[in-house]
Amino acid sequence: MSVKVAVSGALGRMGRRILNIAHADPEVEIVGALESPKNAREKDLGKALGDNRFNGIPLSSNAEEIISKADVLIEFANSPEAAIEHANIAADLGKAVVIGTTGFSKEQLKELEELALKTPLLFSPNMSLGVNLLFRLVQIATKVLKDKDFDIEIMEIHHRFKKDAPSGTAMRLAEIIAQELGKPLEEIAVYGRKGHYERAKDDLGIMTLRGGDVVGEHTVYFFGFGERLELTHRATSRDIFAKGAVTAAKWIADKRPGRLYNMFDVLGL
Template sequence: MIKVAVNGAAGRMGGRLITAIKETEGLQLTGALEHVESPMLGEDAGTTAGCGALNVPISSDLDAVLQATDILIDFTFPEVSLRNLEACARLGKGLVIGSTGFTPEQRARVDELAQTIPVVLAPNMSVGVNACFKLLKEAARILGDDFDVEIVELHHNKKKDSPSGTAVRMGEIVADALGRDYNECAVYHREGMCGARTHEEIGMQTVRGGDIVGEHTVYFIGMGERIEISHRAMSRDMFARGAVRAAAWLAGKAPGLYDMQDILGLK
């Protein structure tokens, strides 16, 4: 039995993760974490998640939870995920990170710590989105420089980072397939007399509103034709299922930094 803990257990995503763990054979919820000021401390994690009592109280004691855990799943914020990663590295525990918005410096720290423990870091845990990643690489390779590339992403009005980690990853994949540096060719803003679109740029547009779970479309726009590769998330359950699949896969793996492409065998 693989022992799994969830950080951010009282949040929307935390509840989905706890439910998915309960429903997955071979996994056991052994810990549920929240910040020290959370009003949910001491509550049963299963009851809070709406999937029935699991006799796992929500705690703020990271070390105590990790001692009884094989894998921690963290969908919070980069700074929180990094603190948890440092604790996991110190105690020899695996970590699945679904947080997005890492700075280059933060990402470098993840790479460093992943040399000592197995870590899954993915901007999107959805199986469908990762299939799109594979399709985008092939589409860009086939279409080459004859098609302009534009990316549009939509999320709920509570999302803090922009553009989404998924959209950025899509841009990186396309840029790499085209032999470009994403950081040099990405364009996030157009206004006024900004001039004609350059041939190399990859446009990135962001929409925020309501309760949109997540939508991403990559446009390959040529002369007289257009290809669109889209993914629309209808609920957060798919992210939870992907993360739980990642946790099951990660158990017993050698130290290193992995992503969903590794887990799905798409590399």
């Protein structure tokens, strides 16, 4: 039996890739697409995309109407507020949710954790296999090197159109590092540098570059004396994120609520 999915943010860059990957998957059926009112004037997804593969699939800004048709909502709206609203509606309807939207505040992430007690919910700022392996490798490296006088810094690069900075992936890397160091992230994070001062011992620099059409690049630097370790992931196609989102949707379809899932659960990392 196929998993019925609805895609939020369907006409965006990621939404379109998810639709393509989901359409090609025999275990998935696309039953609806959710967009903002200004982007959902055309009510047929195939016509809105100019792609007859999606003819007959409803496109709407009415979240309850679209989500009610699905087993799983794949959420990639540009707005964290919209994603939270849709997740609440899905929870009320008893539908599972996979969220790839980034830029959430601490309070919003807490709300997602609470919603995960009501309905199966997975959140990951990056759903690619490679990035999630990077998360684990950074965790291991930090654990090994934290008492060896190494300085840790993060650099992330994305295309000029990305709205949130630092990226959700960079912030997740920072959270993992801070947790291994046993330090609150808000006490050690340094977002860029300017001025005349030395680096504090416990600083965790988080640097952002924006330009061109870069899909995504993240590097964590471990600076020692006489040596340097760099762990880097470079994305060259958005399909890696779309494949991860569809895989997550299939995985979560039969799971129970109880905690906020992530891609480590899906990938067994």
